[in-house]
Amino acid sequence: MSNGVVENLINELTKLPGIGRKTAQRLSFFIMGIPEDEALSIANAIIEIKKKARFCRQCFNITEEEICSICRSSQRNKNTICVVEEPSNLIVIENTKIYNGLYHVLLGALSPIDGVTPERLKINELVERVKSGDISEVIIATNPNTKGETTAQYLSQILKPLGVKITRIAYGLPIGGDIEFADEVTLSKSIEGRNEM
Amino acid sequence: MLTRTEGIVLKTQKYGEADLIVTYLTSDRGIIKAFAQSPRKTRSRFGSSLEPLTHAKISLWGKEQATLPKITQSDIINSFHQIREDFHDFISISKLVEMLMVLIPESIPNKKLFTFLLNILQTIKESEQSSKDALHLITRIRLLATIGYAPRLKGCGRCGGKGLNFYPASGTILCNKCAVPFVAGQSYFKISSNTIHFYTHSIEWPIHISNRLKPRQEVLAELSTLLDRHLTYLLSKKLHSSEFHSGISGNQEYKSRTT
Numbered sequence: 001m002s003n004g005v006v007e008n009l010i011n012e013l014t015k016l017p018g019i020g021r022k023t024a025q026r027l028s029f030f031i032m033g034i035p036e037d038e039a040l041s042i043a044n045a046i047i048e049i050k051k052k053a054r055f056c057r058q059c060f061n062i063t064e065e066e067i068c069s070i071c072r073s074s075q076r077n078k079n080t081i082c083v084v085e086e087p088s089n090l091i092v093i094e095n096t097k098i099y100n101g102l103y104h105v106l107l108g109a110l111s112p113i114d115g116v117t118p119e120r121l122k123i124n125e126l127v128e129r130v131k132s133g134d135i136s137e138v139i140i141a142t143n144p145n146t147k148g149e150t151t152a153q154y155l156s157q158i159l160k161p162l163g164v165k166i167t168r169i170a171y172g173l174p175i176g177g178d179i180e181f182a183d184e185v186t187l188s189k190s191i192e193g194r195n196e197m
Numbered sequence: 198m199l200t201r202t203e204g205i206v207l208k209t210q211k212y213g214e215a216d217l218i219v220t221y222l223t224s225d226r227g228i229i230k231a232f233a234q235s236p237r238k239t240r241s242r243f244g245s246s247l248e249p250l251t252h253a254k255i256s257l258w259g260k261e262q263a264t265l266p267k268i269t270q271s272d273i274i275n276s277f278h279q280i281r282e283d284f285h286d287f288i289s290i291s292k293l294v295e296m297l298m299v300l301i302p303e304s305i306p307n308k309k310l311f312t313f314l315l316n317i318l319q320t321i322k323e324s325e326q327s328s329k330d331a332l333h334l335i336t337r338i339r340l341l342a343t344i345g346y347a348p349r350l351k352g353c354g355r356c357g358g359k360g361l362n363f364y365p366a367s368g369t370i371l372c373n374k375c376a377v378p379f380v381a382g383q384s385y386f387k388i389s390s391n392t393i394h395f396y397t398h399s400i401e402w403p404i405h406i407s408n409r410l411k412p413r414q415e416v417l418a419e420l421s422t423l424l425d426r427h428l429t430y431l432l433s434k435k436l437h438s439s440e441f442h443s444g445i446s447g448n449q450e451y452k453s454r455t456t
Contacts, residue, residue: 112437115438117444154284183276184287
């Protein structure tokens with residue numbers, strides 16, 4: 001590629017996760033093909049997020065204010081905290097419209113082999129919230145994989161002695177799936193966690 | 198080309214939106230990395246078969262020498278989920294897995310190592326909680342012995358004489374006579390004769406009867422520190438999982454709540 005500005009954009013786009021050189025080339029040519037105002041709108045959105053977005057001081061959700069709208073809301077149940085790994089997990093749970101409590105985003109999950117220790121996550125901040133607030137239940141909604149499970153167990157061990165109820169989101173089969181294709185661990189967990197009808 | 202093999206998942210790494218790069222210890226190809234498409238989606242056909250420590254039959258698609266073949270199928274033989282679900286077991290086994298990954302080069306077939314890890318996972322799964330601390334230490338010692346990196350604690354490494362000072366830079370105990378001319382000024386670590394006895398038995402006794410070894414806590418602590426220092430010298434860095442373990446053990450909040 002001989003053109004300097006195009007090459008520059010390709011190089012910049014390859015810095016994004018999951019974007020290789022080919023995809024970056026495709027995106028660059030797409031951006032060249034769209035009207036100028038649309039391209040500027042994309043560029044402005046990137047600048048805006050860097051200038052305005054920050055983590056909520058209480059729950060570490062992404063917000064434009066110091067405290068996010070969920071933590072500020074008087075309509076939310078302030079006695080329950082749902083602990084998630086990433087802000088994207090919070091958005092999915094909010095979409096269910098079933099949960100009306102507060103959140104706490106850890107910004108990652110524990111991983112001994114990668115050196116992700118409790119100090120690198122927002123765990124101390126969670127402990128302080130539980131100690132200082134009127135929290136009666138902590139729902140641990142970390143991912144149902146090894147890192148998420150390790151994190152859940154650690155949280156359970158340090159939060160239980162504080163006298164709060166600790167719950168873990170249920171394991172089981174996805175709706176619309178077929179038992180025939182479920183693996184033994186998922187199926188055994190769903191049998192263990194069965195509900196009376 | 199489609200190839201089939203058996204593997205134990207050592208580590209997974211997120212890639213792209215929902216993909217994973219899985220590191221396996223395989224029965225016939227040594228440590229390999231493979232690519233799995235969309236296993237993080239809830240309806241993925243892979244289910245939990247790509248979770249760390251899972252022993253599975255896998256099918257790989259790619260050229261014979263491909264650096265990142267694609268996983269087309271993965272059927273669980275033994276999930277070892279009991280180890281993953283026990284916080285302390287998982288942290289301890291993570292040390293062993295990290296040691297494997299940093300000490301063994303990729304794509305070198307080693308059937309003995311595969312069988313070794315499988316036996317260890319089975320033994321840990323079936324062990325009683327009370328013998329787990331010693332067992333995890335024994336597994337790390339035996340791994341080092343299997344791959345030729347074990348420290349020498351049976352007498353002085355130069356003359357075979359008696360000694361209790363371990364020199365990480367030499368990987369052995371040296372008696373006072375030998376230490377002076379060869380390693381003058383180097384740091385050493387004084388160990389007890391009980392630690393040496395336990396270490397020797399750990400290597401010599403078959404793994405399935407190693408739960409008969411009942412070392413004192415001081416012996417476990419001493420040997421654990423020795424191994425950490427030996428590995429730190431070998432690798433010129435501390436293992437992530439060792440740092441994690443020290444961090445957790447040193448965390449006053451955690452200690453006060455779990456004891």
